[in-house]
Amino acid sequence: MNDVVATELRKPYVTPYAEENLDLPLAFEWQAGAPRLTYRDALPQEWMFGTLWARCGTARKGKIQWHLVHTLRQRRCMLKRLCRVCGGPATDPDTGRVWWILPTSLAGDFQSPWPTAHPPTCKAHISEALTACPYLRREIPVVCTARGYSPVAVLSNLYGLDDAGRVVETSHQIPVGLNEPHLLKRALATQLIVQITDLQRAKRA
Ligand SMILES: [Zn+2]
Numbered sequence: 001m002n003d004v005v006a007t008e009l010r011k012p013y014v015t016p017y018a019e020e021n022l023d024l025p026l027a028f029e030w031q032a033g034a035p036r037l038t039y040r041d042a043l044p045q046e047w048m049f050g051t052l053w054a055r056c057g058t059a060r061k062g063k064i065q066w067h068l069v070h071t072l073r074q075r076r077c078m079l080k081r082l083c084r085v086c087g088g089p090a091t092d093p094d095t096g097r098v099w100w101i102l103p104t105s106l107a108g109d110f111q112s113p114w115p116t117a118h119p120p121t122c123k124a125h126i127s128e129a130l131t132a133c134p135y136l137r138r139e140i141p142v143v144c145t146a147r148g149y150s151p152v153a154v155l156s157n158l159y160g161l162d163d164a165g166r167v168v169e170t171s172h173q174i175p176v177g178l179n180e181p182h183l184l185k186r187a188l189a190t191q192l193i194v195q196i197t198d199l200q201r202a203k204r205a
Contacts, residue, residue, distance in 0.1 A: 010128060011060075013087035014077060014119060016070035019062030022055050026159060026167045026188070036185045037159050037167075048075070049192075051154055051176070051184040069117075071190050077119035078151065078192045085129050090120035098146045099123045099202065101130065103139035114199060115175075117155050117191040120146075147198035153177045154189035 025040040037052050046053055054071040076082060081098055083090040091098050098120045121129045126143055158171035175193055176183045 010085065010132070011064050012085050012129075012132070013082070014069055014074050014084045016056065016065050016068050016073075017060050017062040018065060019059055020057035020070065022057055024055055024188070028159075028161060028167065031185075034182075034185060035161075037188060049151065049154065049178050049184070049189070050181055051156065051187045051189045053189045069191055074117070074119060075192045078149075078194050081120060083122035083125055084119040085121055085125035085132075088122055090122045092123055092145065095145065096147075097200075098149070099126065100144045100146055100196070100199075101126060101141045102144055102199075104142050114196045115152055115193050116196060117193045143202040144199050145202045146196045146200075149194040149196045151178060151192055152195040153193040154184070154187060155191040155193055156187035156189045158183065158186045159188060160186065 027038055027040045028035045029038045030036070039046065039052070039055065042052070046055065053075070056071050058072065073087070074084075077084055077087070077090075081091050082088060083099075090100075099122055100118075100120045102114065102116060102118065130141055130143075153175045155173055156176050157169050157173060158176075159167050160170045162168045170186075173190070176187050176189075178184070
């Protein structure tokens with residue numbers, strides 16, 4: 001019976017829709033004697049952690065793009081400890097720990113802090129996420145909780161100028177540390193990477 005009910009899957013909070021894709025009028029400007037990536041019509045809030053962030057709409061309309069991640073909602077989940085499925089709090093009110101599903105390859109060593117771009121998943125949506133999320137179907141998932149985490153890097157595309165002075169992508173989807181300002185100035189951030197501390201395998205009721 002449950003297999004039949006599960007055919008109508010929730011559209012996860014972090015998954016983008018086609019109508020949220022926006023043009024990126026990228027350009028370089030000079031700042032403190034060095035080139036910095038910007039938009040031709042950039043707003044101050046489009047920078048965070050010293051880097052420019054990919055512009056996207058927030059209407060949640062159009063065809064859902066299951067294989068992609070919405071940049072601003074992913075970042076919001078990470079900064080506010082929200083669930084990737086519902087956008088609600090992912091912190092367990094009883095323990096104060098954050099619920100997370102990680103691929104086994106990431107969560108195999110619980111002694112180390114792990115960098116990840118995967119946002120948390122609240123306790124109520126663990127089962128649904130295990131069923132629905134494409135990345136979790138590719139790798140064996142482990143349900144964990146974490147005491148905390150902190151931003152350490154951005155997943156980003158790097159840009160430069162070609163011989164004709166056009167803005168061109170030079171690297172695609174690479175991690176850039178928040179302590180690498182020379183790279184952050186050339187980066188268009190698409191996801192926030194955090195480092196998890198005190199990761200434990202979860203005991204699920
Ligand atoms: Zn949730």
